[in-house]
Every structure is written in C-alpha cells, then in structure tokens.
Amino acid sequence: MNKNALFYLALLTGLLFLAQSLLNDYYQRVLAVVFINIILTVSLNLTNGFAGDFSLGHAAFMSIGAYLSAILTLPPASKATLMPQLPTWLGQLELPFVVATILGGLLAASVAAVVGVPVLRLRGHYLAVATLGLMVIVRVVAINWTTITRGAKGINGLPAFTNLWWVFGWAVVTVYVIWRLVNSPYGRAMMAIREDATAAAARGVNVTAHRMLAFCVGAFFAGIAGALWGHLITAITPHSFSFLITFNVVVMLVVGGMGSISGSIVGATVMTLVPEFLRRVETSLSLGGHPLYGLSQIIIAVTITLVMIFRRRGLLGGREVQLPSLFDRRRAAPRARIETTG
Amino acid sequence: MKRVLSLTLLLCLLFSLAPFGRALAAEPIKIGGMYNVTGGMSSIDAPGLNGMKLAAKQINEAGGLLGRPVEIVAIDGKTDQTAVTNAVSEMINVHKVVAIGGLNDSTYALAAGPIAQAAGIPFVTAGATLPTLPEQIGDYFFMTPFGDDAQAYAIAEFAVNDLKAKTAWLLVDQAYDFTTALAAFFKERFTALGGEIVLEDKYQSGDTDFSAQIARLKALSPQPDVLFVSAIPNEAGITTKQIREAGLTQPILSGDGFDTPLIGEVAGENADDVYYSTHASLDNPDPKVQNFVKAYKEEYGVAPENAFAALGYDMMMQMADAIKRAGSVDPKAIRDALAETKDFQGVTGVISYESGKRVPNKSVTIIRVQDGVYSFVKEIVPSAMPAAPTGEPIKIGGMYNVTGGMSSIDAPGLNGMKLAAKQINEAGGLLGRPVEIVAIDGKTDQTAVTNAVSEMINVHKVVAIGGLNDSTYALAAGPIAQAAGIPFVTAGATLPTLPEQIGDYFFMTPFGDDAQAYAIAEFAVNDLKAKTAWLLVDQAYDFTTALAAFFKERFTALGGEIVLEDKYQSGDTDFSAQIARLKALSPQPDVLFVSAIPNEAGITTKQIREAGLTQPILSGDGFDTPLIGEVAGENADDVYYSTHASLDNPDPKVQNFVKAYKEEYGVAPENAFAALGYDMMMQMADAIKRAGSVDPKAIRDALAETKDFQGVTGVISYESGKRVPNKSVTIIRVQDGVYSFVKEITPQ
Structure with missing residues (x-):
C-alpha cells in the first residue's frame, strides 16, 4: 500500500461519508448493490479473467455464503420459530455479522475446493458445466434440507446488517487481495496458465494448484457477497440465487473487460447503475399511455451486443486504469501490460 | 372600548x-x-x-x-x-x-x-x-x-324529486357573488337531474320593479314548473309579491337569502308556495x-x-x-x-x-312559506358533486413484477390498481387531491423489487405501497416498507403468516391460504359429499405445501380421510408414477386434491384424466389459470378450485368492475389478480379517506381498522387485530374446458 493508494482510499471514504449524510436510503441501497456487484465481479475475474477458466458458480457460492451467514446471525428467538428443528447448539448460536460473513465465505471456498479437485484437472469448458451443476445441486439441497434451510420457504427476517460501510469495506478488501494476488508470482503463474497451460507447466508451474487457488479465492469472495446480499435484502430463498445472478456478473465482467480489476469495477458499477436509472426512464416514458416496461432490459441487451461488436475486450480492454499519482514526482512507471486472450 | x-x-x-x-x-x-x-x-x-x-x-x-x-x-x-x-x-x-x-x-x-x-x-x-x-x-x-353549492343542490333536488319539476325559470341578482353562485349551482344540479332552464333573467340588487322580467316569464309557453329566485333578503319579499300579483302560481324557490320574515311581511297572503333552503328550522x-x-x-x-x-x-x-x-x-x-x-x-x-375539505357536507333544511306562515318541510343531504381533484397528488407505490416470470399475474394486477386510481380521480380524488400511482417494475427479481420499494419511499415519497402477488417478493419488499414506516398492502400474496413475519405496516387484501384450503375442503365434504381424498403436493413451494396441509387439516376435521399423500417437484412433467400409485388404491378416493402452482395445473389434470380417473379434481388459486383448458382440453372436466373472484359472479360489483376493465383495456380481466389489484387500491383509498390524512402512520391505523370494505373479491374486514381478511372464497368449476362460477364460501 503506497501513499497514493491510501490517499484515494481516504478520498473514497470521505465521499462515502458524504453519500451517507446526503443521499437517501434508496441511493444508499443502490450504492450498496454496486459494491456487492464489485465484489462479485472482481472475484469472478480472478477465475475467469486471470486464470483463464470459465466458472459459472458464483450464484451457488453466494447461496452458500448467504445461507450460512443467515443461520449464524439470526437471533435465537427467530430461529426458534423459523427453524424449530435446528440442532440446539446451532439454534443458540448468534455470531457477529463479520464472523458470520467470513464463515460464509470460507464454507463457499471449501465447497469450491471439493468441486475443484476433480474438475480442475480437466481443461476446457468442464468447469463451466461443473459449476452450473453445482448451482443446481446447491439449490436442490437448499430446497430439501428443510431443517436447516426451511426449504422452498426460504429464510426471512434476516437482521438488516448490511450497510454502506460493510459493503465498501469488503469491496476494498476484495480489490486489495485480488490485486496483490494478481501482482504476485501466483498471479503471474495464473496468467501464464491462461496464455498457455502446457508452456506454464513446462516452466514448472503447478497448473492445478494455481487454478484451484484462483477458483477458491473467487468462491470465498462470492460467499462474502452472498452474505452481504442476504443481509441487505433480508429474505433469501433457494430461488434467489438463480442462473440470472451468475449471468449478470458475467455480463459485468465482460462489459468491463476480463483480466482487468479496474475493468471489473467499472463494469459492475455501470451495469448496476445504468439499469437502475433506465428503469426510471421507462417508468416516465410511455407509448400510448402505457409505460414502456421492459425497455431497460432491451436497451441493456442492445448495449451489450454493441459492446461485444465494437469493444470485444470490454470497456477497458483488459488494461488497468492508472489513477494520477499525487505524491511521486516521477510518473508512475507503466505497469506491465496485462493482455487477455479475449 | x-x-x-x-x-x-x-x-x-x-x-x-x-x-x-x-x-x-x-x-x-x-x-x-x-x-x-x-x-x-x-x-x-x-x-x-x-x-x-x-x-x-x-x-x-x-x-x-x-x-x-x-x-x-x-x-x-x-x-x-x-x-x-x-x-x-x-x-x-x-x-x-x-x-x-x-x-x-x-x-x-x-x-x-x-x-x-x-x-x-x-x-x-x-x-x-x-x-x-x-x-x-x-x-x-x-x-x-x-356551502352555497350544497344548498343550491338541495333545493334543485327538492324541485325535481319532491315538486316533480321538469322546467325552471331563473331570476338572478347580479350584484352579489352569493346570488350568482347560488343560481349557477342550482342550474348545474337541476339540469344534471334532467331538468331544463327555460329562461334565465336578471336584475340588480336595489331594483324594486320586476315587471319586465315577469312579463318575459308570462310570455313563456308552456309555463315553467318552478321559479328560482336567487336573491338576498332585501328582495325576497318584493319579488314574491310581484310574481304572485302577476297571477303566476308556480312554486317559488330560493336559498337562505329568503330566510327572512320579509317574505311574510311584504308579500302578505301572496307569500304562498314559497320554498327555500336554509340551515335550520325552529319547527324541526x-x-x-x-x-x-x-x-x-x-x-x-x-x-x-x-x-x-x-x-x-x-x-x-x-x-x-x-x-x-x-x-x-x-x-x-x-x-x-x-x-x-x-x-x-x-x-x-x-x-x-370529509376528504380534507373544511366545508361540511351537511343536511340542508327546506322551509315552506304558505299564507305567510313558515314551516319545516324536510332535511336534504345533497349528494356531493365530485369536484375535480386539485393540488399535490397523493403518491401510492404500485409494486408489481410487470416483466419476468410473474408478469402474467402481476401485469393484470397493476392494471386493476391503475383502473381503481383512475376511478378515484374521476370521482374527485382522495381528500380532494388526485391519486398518482408510482409504478416501478420489480422485474421478478428480489434485488430489483427491494430497490424499487426503496426508490418509491425515498425518491418518490409515496405514502403507501400496494402490489405483489407472490410471497417471496412480498417478504423482500415488506421489511423495507416496514422499516420506513410506510404501509404495504399485498394484493395477491396469500401466505397467511406474512403480516406476522413482516410487521404491523403489512396488510393483505387476499384471504390467506388457510381460508381457501378450508373453503375447498368444506366444499368437498358438504357439496361433493366426499369422504376420502388423494393429495398430490408440489414440494417446491411454501404455498403448495401449506395449502395441502390446511386442506388436510380441515378435510379430516370434517370427518374425511386422506387415503394417500403423494408429491412432486415443480417443473416435473411426468406424473405417471404418482398416478399409478393412485390407480392402485382400492377403493378409489372420492376426490383428488392437487396442490400446484399454475405451471402444473394443466398437465396434472390432463394426465389424471387420461389415466381414466374421473373423480372431481380440487385445487386452490394455483389452478386459476387458462392453462387447465388449454392444456387439458376436453379432459378439463369436473375440476373445482378456490380463488378470489369469478368474472361470472352476477354480483353488480363484479360486473361493474369487469365492464370498466374491458372499457379501459379492451380485454376482460385476465384473472382474479386484476380484481385484487383493484380492491387493494380501493381499500387503501378507503383507509386514506377514513384517516383524513396522508400521514403513513394514520393510513396504517385506518387500514388496521378496515371493516366491511365491499370489494370485488369479497368483503374485507380485519378482525381482532389480524391483518389478513376473513373473506369469502369463490369456488370455480371447469367443465369441458369451460370455467364457471359455482358459489361463494366463507370458511368457518
């Protein structure tokens, strides 16, 4: 962490203070969703952008994180009425939000490890299919393990712990961890695997271990995001974490540009805010007295298509944004370009 | 001093x-x-x-x-x-x-x-x-x-209804706001009631000779039935006197400007057949x-x-x-x-x-002067004329998923809600202010729904929110409104524990699943004389499992027996295993209860009938879908389900709603959720009227006191502090693919 990064962090913190005092609940809520999506996109980027695998497991990991953290933070009194069949020790347990969140992330990472051991030995689209399968498995478990998950009913009445500071803090942690990882020998190894796994293996890189690392770290943060999401919406059901969520995160990733952390941040921010504000446009516009519901989805679909035609590598094209340096006299040395294979 | x-x-x-x-x-x-x-x-x-x-x-x-x-x-x-x-x-x-x-x-x-x-x-x-x-x-x-409008309306209504007047002559003092306004209001109501003003004449306060006006009146043929004189006390006596002296005998009408002893004093015995409106009669x-x-x-x-x-x-x-x-x-x-x-x-x-006005809607006293003697005739409460609503609109959130998986039932719901708002505005609005529906699409997505509710509350400053037909989304939306202290009325989510789970700002317009399951169980036992039942339950939804449990509870309580309880998962398309187990039963159960969401309503019916089973098939409002007829075709026979309303119900409330919906949208209401959206909005309007305020807390309190609210989908009362209404349940029968109204049941 250099002075420059600290300065921008302080600036963001200041802006957040300002946002909290000036913006009403609605804008704060949208901002919270932005940060959750940043966590999801940046963490998916590690697997999909840097390690070159294609995971579709984020919804499943979110689901795991959300369910575990919900069970851990629910007050025992609520648990007694909602989930009377819970084992006594679990029914009595009430953990602080941050602990529950981390445990949610860890469970998601452990599940990722279990899935990853067999699957990550294979190359190609196996991971995409396997993670898709994982999503179905997680949902079926959530529906049928009624003593713990309340089945299809879902868990509601979660304490609304998630606020701007939690999501901002976790987003900063996510970005920092992934940035450090990517710019470490591990990250270089991941990128080498992405470009040519055989060549990387020939240079002594443990391909499976590095792919596992990327997959599990990504899953950890997806679990964190799930916990934050659950405590923002306050109601989770097995159907909450559908393919649609994974798809949205993939879109944010692709729009921002795979293999770029700043691209993920831009993608997540743009793809959260634009639909939100387009929705207000569609409410105010009308055709023959009928509001144009669904217009925002069409505009977004068309925009994504256009981005894919004209900027196939996303808005940032796999590059990182360099924030102007304020403390170093000399221009920051241009970082090695991180190119993607698209 | x-x-x-x-x-x-x-x-x-x-x-x-x-x-x-x-x-x-x-x-x-x-x-x-x-x-x-x-x-x-x-x-x-x-x-x-x-x-x-x-x-x-x-x-x-x-x-x-x-x-x-x-x-x-x-x-x-x-x-x-x-x-x-x-x-x-x-x-x-x-x-x-x-x-x-x-x-x-x-x-x-x-x-x-x-x-x-x-x-x-x-x-x-x-x-x-x-x-x-x-x-x-x-x-x-x-x-x-x-107000002068009220007294003019009252005397106009008296002229038409009691004096059977069809035509009127108007004489208006041009010098006062009071007299010109009174005449205008009289004219408005008299013509609205089918009367006709044959001549409108005028004078200036202070005039003492009305011969020109009376000559023009006498020239009329046929003569008008009544004479309306809009005057202040000064001219009350003299106009009466000169009209009667000219040989005209029609009733003379006026407002409280005639509430003066001058009529008797000036016109003497000519003060005959004079009627005026005023505030009170001492003879009353x-x-x-x-x-x-x-x-x-x-x-x-x-x-x-x-x-x-x-x-x-x-x-x-x-x-x-x-x-x-x-x-x-x-x-x-x-x-x-x-x-x-x-x-x-x-x-x-x-x-x-009422409705935020500071002019009372009061009864108007009608006085008759006969032979110079004043006597009380009657009191009239004029039917209020809806004034065009003015001022800042009252914003109500319309929270529906008009795109995505819920759109087929949410879009009609929003249409119903909007229709109600339109009718409210045409009838003068709420508290004299127009109603504006802030409708934001929830996209059948929990995040979008919660964002939309938050936007309604924080950006649009709605005073109440209504909508949503599914408990999953209601559970996401409700807590936000609850935390903000904004009442939320669900139009169609039927999980009976919702208000308890969410909080005291949450209300339900529909009955709970317990009520509909009880109703169909009572129908099975009392009307179909069923003693045994087979249960097929979708395990994927809270709604379906709860419905089956409630049905079972009431059916067995009424002496029935569940001979087999089978299950499936929403999305299944082949029910042959379940049907085989059913066919193996001997003796066969009297009725088949299928607890399903709309998706499986058609296909289960089809496969059961194709297996040669002919017992009545029963279900809840998950069966309220055209899919039964469409999928099962002529196999859609002897199917009974419980739902919120039937468009065939001859009740004029229902038929008026169907007619208005057709006029507005060109199609008949697609399903009961249109009616529920309409009722939800009307119920909210009723609460706002009773609250006399748009303060969310006051609206909540008024909602909690909802009593005997006459909705299209039944009578809504929140009894003993519950926020789930005790409503009548409609039973529908599908026969040869045709849906028809059977009866309404209020479960015990």
Whole structure:
C-alpha cells in the first residue's frame, strides 16, 4: 500500500461519508448493490479473467455464503420459530455479522475446493458445466434440507446488517487481495496458465494448484457477497440465487473487460447503475399511455451486443486504469501490460 | 372600548387572584366571538353571538373544557371591514385567544380570516356560505354552515324529486357573488337531474320593479314548473309579491337569502308556495333543535330570531368538541382536531369534514312559506358533486413484477390498481387531491423489487405501497416498507403468516391460504359429499405445501380421510408414477386434491384424466389459470378450485368492475389478480379517506381498522387485530374446458 493508494482510499471514504449524510436510503441501497456487484465481479475475474477458466458458480457460492451467514446471525428467538428443528447448539448460536460473513465465505471456498479437485484437472469448458451443476445441486439441497434451510420457504427476517460501510469495506478488501494476488508470482503463474497451460507447466508451474487457488479465492469472495446480499435484502430463498445472478456478473465482467480489476469495477458499477436509472426512464416514458416496461432490459441487451461488436475486450480492454499519482514526482512507471486472450 | 378595557382589567384582577381561589383555579380558555353586533349585519350577527354565548354558558355549566372555563372575547366588528380586522388582531395579540368564531358574511370572513391564518389561530365561520372560503383563506379556516353549492343542490333536488319539476325559470341578482353562485349551482344540479332552464333573467340588487322580467316569464309557453329566485333578503319579499300579483302560481324557490320574515311581511297572503333552503328550522321536531330553542328562549326571553343563532351555537359547540379531542388549547392542535371533525351532531345538522375539505357536507333544511306562515318541510343531504381533484397528488407505490416470470399475474394486477386510481380521480380524488400511482417494475427479481420499494419511499415519497402477488417478493419488499414506516398492502400474496413475519405496516387484501384450503375442503365434504381424498403436493413451494396441509387439516376435521399423500417437484412433467400409485388404491378416493402452482395445473389434470380417473379434481388459486383448458382440453372436466373472484359472479360489483376493465383495456380481466389489484387500491383509498390524512402512520391505523370494505373479491374486514381478511372464497368449476362460477364460501 503506497501513499497514493491510501490517499484515494481516504478520498473514497470521505465521499462515502458524504453519500451517507446526503443521499437517501434508496441511493444508499443502490450504492450498496454496486459494491456487492464489485465484489462479485472482481472475484469472478480472478477465475475467469486471470486464470483463464470459465466458472459459472458464483450464484451457488453466494447461496452458500448467504445461507450460512443467515443461520449464524439470526437471533435465537427467530430461529426458534423459523427453524424449530435446528440442532440446539446451532439454534443458540448468534455470531457477529463479520464472523458470520467470513464463515460464509470460507464454507463457499471449501465447497469450491471439493468441486475443484476433480474438475480442475480437466481443461476446457468442464468447469463451466461443473459449476452450473453445482448451482443446481446447491439449490436442490437448499430446497430439501428443510431443517436447516426451511426449504422452498426460504429464510426471512434476516437482521438488516448490511450497510454502506460493510459493503465498501469488503469491496476494498476484495480489490486489495485480488490485486496483490494478481501482482504476485501466483498471479503471474495464473496468467501464464491462461496464455498457455502446457508452456506454464513446462516452466514448472503447478497448473492445478494455481487454478484451484484462483477458483477458491473467487468462491470465498462470492460467499462474502452472498452474505452481504442476504443481509441487505433480508429474505433469501433457494430461488434467489438463480442462473440470472451468475449471468449478470458475467455480463459485468465482460462489459468491463476480463483480466482487468479496474475493468471489473467499472463494469459492475455501470451495469448496476445504468439499469437502475433506465428503469426510471421507462417508468416516465410511455407509448400510448402505457409505460414502456421492459425497455431497460432491451436497451441493456442492445448495449451489450454493441459492446461485444465494437469493444470485444470490454470497456477497458483488459488494461488497468492508472489513477494520477499525487505524491511521486516521477510518473508512475507503466505497469506491465496485462493482455487477455479475449 | 371602555367596557372591553374594564373587562380586561377585571380579568387581569381575576388572574392575579387565581392562585388564591379554588373555584377560579383554572385560567379560562379564551375564544374570540367575532360578530358585527352593530351596523347592517346586526340583524343576523347579533342572534349569532347570542347563540355562541349560550353554548359557552352551557359548556361552563357542564364543567368547562379540559377543566377550564370558556370565556368569549366578543368585540363588535361594526359591519366595517377595518373594524373587523382590528378586532381580530386585538383578539389574537391582546387577548391571546386560542381560536376565533363568528361572522355570517363572506365579505367580512375574507377580511378576518387571513389575519387569523397568518397568526396560526383557527377561525370558524358561523354563517358565511361561500364554499371556496377555506381554500381562499387557508388551512386554519373552517366553515360551520354548508356551502352555497350544497344548498343550491338541495333545493334543485327538492324541485325535481319532491315538486316533480321538469322546467325552471331563473331570476338572478347580479350584484352579489352569493346570488350568482347560488343560481349557477342550482342550474348545474337541476339540469344534471334532467331538468331544463327555460329562461334565465336578471336584475340588480336595489331594483324594486320586476315587471319586465315577469312579463318575459308570462310570455313563456308552456309555463315553467318552478321559479328560482336567487336573491338576498332585501328582495325576497318584493319579488314574491310581484310574481304572485302577476297571477303566476308556480312554486317559488330560493336559498337562505329568503330566510327572512320579509317574505311574510311584504308579500302578505301572496307569500304562498314559497320554498327555500336554509340551515335550520325552529319547527324541526328533532329534540336537538327543540332543546336549543327552549334554552335560547330561557336565556334571552325570545325564540331564536333566525338560523344564524343556531349556527353561532353550533360553531361554539363544534369548537369545544375540537378542543376536547385535541386535549390541548394549542391553536395548532385545535386546528388539527377541527380538521378531523366527524359526525358532530349540531342543531343545524351533522358536521363532518370529509376528504380534507373544511366545508361540511351537511343536511340542508327546506322551509315552506304558505299564507305567510313558515314551516319545516324536510332535511336534504345533497349528494356531493365530485369536484375535480386539485393540488399535490397523493403518491401510492404500485409494486408489481410487470416483466419476468410473474408478469402474467402481476401485469393484470397493476392494471386493476391503475383502473381503481383512475376511478378515484374521476370521482374527485382522495381528500380532494388526485391519486398518482408510482409504478416501478420489480422485474421478478428480489434485488430489483427491494430497490424499487426503496426508490418509491425515498425518491418518490409515496405514502403507501400496494402490489405483489407472490410471497417471496412480498417478504423482500415488506421489511423495507416496514422499516420506513410506510404501509404495504399485498394484493395477491396469500401466505397467511406474512403480516406476522413482516410487521404491523403489512396488510393483505387476499384471504390467506388457510381460508381457501378450508373453503375447498368444506366444499368437498358438504357439496361433493366426499369422504376420502388423494393429495398430490408440489414440494417446491411454501404455498403448495401449506395449502395441502390446511386442506388436510380441515378435510379430516370434517370427518374425511386422506387415503394417500403423494408429491412432486415443480417443473416435473411426468406424473405417471404418482398416478399409478393412485390407480392402485382400492377403493378409489372420492376426490383428488392437487396442490400446484399454475405451471402444473394443466398437465396434472390432463394426465389424471387420461389415466381414466374421473373423480372431481380440487385445487386452490394455483389452478386459476387458462392453462387447465388449454392444456387439458376436453379432459378439463369436473375440476373445482378456490380463488378470489369469478368474472361470472352476477354480483353488480363484479360486473361493474369487469365492464370498466374491458372499457379501459379492451380485454376482460385476465384473472382474479386484476380484481385484487383493484380492491387493494380501493381499500387503501378507503383507509386514506377514513384517516383524513396522508400521514403513513394514520393510513396504517385506518387500514388496521378496515371493516366491511365491499370489494370485488369479497368483503374485507380485519378482525381482532389480524391483518389478513376473513373473506369469502369463490369456488370455480371447469367443465369441458369451460370455467364457471359455482358459489361463494366463507370458511368457518
């Protein structure tokens, strides 16, 4: 962490203070969703952008994180009425939000490890299919393990712990961890695997271990995001974490540009805010007295298509944004370009 | 002035002595009595002040207000605008009155009102009848009498309904706002009731010769049925006299400008068949009126001179009622309590300020003059004419998933809600303000739904939110509204525990799943004479598992037996295993209960019938979908399901809704959720009306008190603190693919 990064962090913190005092609940809520999506996109980027695998497991990991953290933070009194069949020790347990969140992330990472051991030995689209399968498995478990998950009913009445500071803090942690990882020998190894796994293996890189690392770290943060999401919406059901969520995160990733952390941040921010504000446009516009519901989805679909035609590598094209340096006299040395294979 | 001064001095003395005497312990509540007791207005203002003082005396004899005596600070306005304004200012600034009442003429009310308004002191006019006064002056101004519109409507309704008049002649004094407005209102209602104004003639106040106008009237052929004379007291007698002397015998009608002894005095025995509208009749046998007349006689030795004495009395009593309800003498609190005046029983009628108006919707007294004798005919409450709603719209959130998986039931729901809002606005809006639906698409996505609810509350500042037909989304949306203290009424989510789970700002328009399951179980036992049942339950939804459990509970309680309970997962398409197990049963169960969501309604029916099973198939509102007919075709036979409403229900409420929906959207309501959306909005409007305010807390409280609300989908009452209505359940039968209404059941 250099002075420059600290300065921008302080600036963001200041802006957040300002946002909290000036913006009403609605804008704060949208901002919270932005940060959750940043966590999801940046963490998916590690697997999909840097390690070159294609995971579709984020919804499943979110689901795991959300369910575990919900069970851990629910007050025992609520648990007694909602989930009377819970084992006594679990029914009595009430953990602080941050602990529950981390445990949610860890469970998601452990599940990722279990899935990853067999699957990550294979190359190609196996991971995409396997993670898709994982999503179905997680949902079926959530529906049928009624003593713990309340089945299809879902868990509601979660304490609304998630606020701007939690999501901002976790987003900063996510970005920092992934940035450090990517710019470490591990990250270089991941990128080498992405470009040519055989060549990387020939240079002594443990391909499976590095792919596992990327997959599990990504899953950890997806679990964190799930916990934050659950405590923002306050109601989770097995159907909450559908393919649609994974798809949205993939879109944010692709729009921002795979293999770029700043691209993920831009993608997540743009793809959260634009639909939100387009929705207000569609409410105010009308055709023959009928509001144009669904217009925002069409505009977004068309925009994504256009981005894919004209900027196939996303808005940032796999590059990182360099924030102007304020403390170093000399221009920051241009970082090695991180190119993607698209 | 000297007397006022000495009175003030005396009061000061009393105050200084107050701590020493128990009887005088309480400081009096000072109320301004603003009347023109001298000058041109004195003949009606002096009795008004007498009435007010009589009321104050009675209040004090009954223990005062909030344990304190009432003191009337009466200052003469001298029928002079400057003197009136000075007097009002003196009352407020020198005597520190907490409220002011009085004045029987709009001109003076318009001078006095703004001073009280600026000082934040409530002003209640006892007798000024210009209906726009409260609007012109401000929110601290109230009227005890009806507006001129009301009395003109009443006399017009009397002319048409009682005198069977079809045509009318109008004579209008052009010199007064009062007379021209009265004539315009009469014309409006008379023609609206099918009458015709054959000639409208005019004169100027002060005219004494009406021969030209009467000649034009006599030339009419055929003669009009009634003659409406819009005059002030000055011309009441002379016009009557000249019309009758010209040999015209039709009834003469007018407003309270005719409430003067001049008719009898000037026209003498020609004062025949004259009818006018006014505030009260001393002949009215109502004990309230007779008690007042008696007390007035005892106090002043004469009968009340005119209706303005009664109005002064009512004004004071109404103010006392407001202070009692306010529990405080803070002018703001008194104002708020005055604004909430409801069913105040006055001598001159019942006073309620409805829909935020500060003009009461009061009964109008009709008086007949015959041979110079005045007698009470009847009281009429004119049907209110809807005024076009004005002002800031009342924003209500319309939270529906109009795109995505829920759209097929949510889009009709929103249409129903919008139709209701349109009808409300056409009928004059809510509290005189238009309703605006802030509809934001929830996209069948929990994040989008919660964002939308938050946007409605924080950006659009809605006062209440309604919508959503699924418990999953209601559970996401409800807590946000609950936390913000905004009432949320779900139009179609039927999980009966929702209000408990979410909180006290959450209400349900539909019945709960328990009610519909009980109803169909009762129907099975009582109407289909079923003794055994087979259960097929979708395990994927709370709705389906709960419905099956409730059905089972009631069916067995009624002596039935569940012979087999089988299950599947939503999304399954092959039910052959379950049906095979069913076919293996011997004896066969009497009825088959399928607890499914719309997706599987058609396919289960089809496969059961194709397997050769002919027992009645029962279900809940998950079967309320065209899919049964579409998928099962002619196999859709002997299927019964419970739902919220049937479009075939001959009840006029239902048929009017269906007709209005067709007119608005070109199609019949797609399903019961359209009706539920409509009911939800109407129920909310009902609560806002009763709350008399758009404060979310007040709306919540009014919603919680919903009672006997007549909706398209049934009668909604929240009993014993529950926020799930105890509603009737509609049973529908599908036969040869045709859906028809069977009956309504209110489950026990």
